[in-house]
Amino acid sequence: MNFETDEALLTGESLPVAKEAKVIFDADTGPGDRLNVAYSSSTVTKGRATGIVYAIGMKTEIGSIALALRATDKRTREPRRSKDGRVKPHRYVEAWGLTAGDFIGKFLGTTVGTPLQRKLSKLAILLFGTAVVCAIIVLAANKFSNNNEVIIYAVATGLSMIPASLVVVLTITMAAGTKRMVTRNVVVRTLDSLEALGAVTDICSDKTGTLTQGKMVTKKAWIPAKGTYSIGTSENPVDPSIGDISHNAFAPYHAPQTEGDHEKAMPYTDHLEDNTHLKDFLNVASLANLARVYKSEDTWKARGDPTEIA
Incomplete structure (x- = not known):
């Protein structure tokens, strides 16, 4: 069976994957190694095949990725289970304690946010505790008198622990x-x-x-009767209307080391004028593969094997 699919969107594999219908894999085999499965969101680059649909929607591999991205943290912790699947009573207490700890940490901000935000939350809790201790010391020194001046002094002592300019300093620093x-x-x-x-x-x-486009590009072509054609850089490798081509009369292994021996880069249409050798080369290259390069809504697209597209 000559059937290949492009799974770059799912697995990041840049080359097409050849499928085999008769092989069988273990249940824990990763998506990239299941050669007997054609995934949703992948594109067929070569061949034909008939398959059986066994998963749709969120049950597919790409659907499971979407669910993982949409999933939120659970509010309750699940109790740990033993090897036989049972849950011991103390595991429920442990799960409840962890759930309560998560709620308190989220409420105080010590378990959510960026690392700096978590550190600031811990600093705020520390300063709050210090302020309370200072206020208690002031009240204790005055025998917990309910005098207004004593209460105001205790509150002022506690408020003095709060760094009022901390937010401004952080904002300016950021x-x-x-x-x-x-x-x-x-x-x-x-x-x-x-x-x-x-x-x-x-x-x-x-x-x-991510760092690359995941596409192959032909950089040089050697025609013995004419020489070597070099293709310049292009933002869209599948767009034949952009990019320039330079030419020299040498073979690739005898290529000149200086740019002065190269002809000036020109559009490919200028090289095709009265150039039967280049036209024959391009005709053979286009007829000897199954790739398709087409224009759809003012955008050039390609479908097929990356090597043949290049």
Whole structure:
């Protein structure tokens, strides 16, 4: 069976995956290794096949990703179960305690928000506790007298522990950091993201389709009767109307080292004028593959094997 699908959207795999209908895999096999399954949101790049639909909507792999993105933290903790699936009584008490701790932490702000926000919440709790202790000390020194002056002095002592300018200082600091990042071509939409960025120690990023476009591009073509054609950079690799081509009369392994030996880069239409060798080369390349490059609503699109598209 000559059937391949592009699963870049689901697994990040840049190359098409050849499917095999007769193989069987274990239930815990990952989506990228299930060669007998064609997934929703993937596109067919080669061949034909007949399949049986066993999952739709949110039951598909792409649907499970959507559910995971939409899911929110549960308000209650589930009790731990033993290997036989039973739950011991003390596990319920443990789950209730953890649930209560989560609620209190969320209410006080010590378990939600950015790292800086959590630290500020803990600092606020510490200052509040210190203020209460100071107020109690003032009242105790005056034998807990209900005199107005004593009460006002105790309250003033507690309020003096609150850093009134802390919010202003933090805002100015964040604004200065944002301005500095703008000079490095980094756009910060919210200050919260800047706070979280300061706590990052390692960055793990997907490459295909994130740092790169996940598309192949032909950079050079050698026609023995004419020489080597080099393709310049292009923002859209599948758009044949943009990008320039340069030419030199040498083979790739004898290519000139200086740009002066290259012809000036020109649009591909200029190279096609009275150039039967290049036309024959392009005709053979277009007829010897199953890829399709087409224009839809003023946008060039491609479907098929990435190598053949290139």
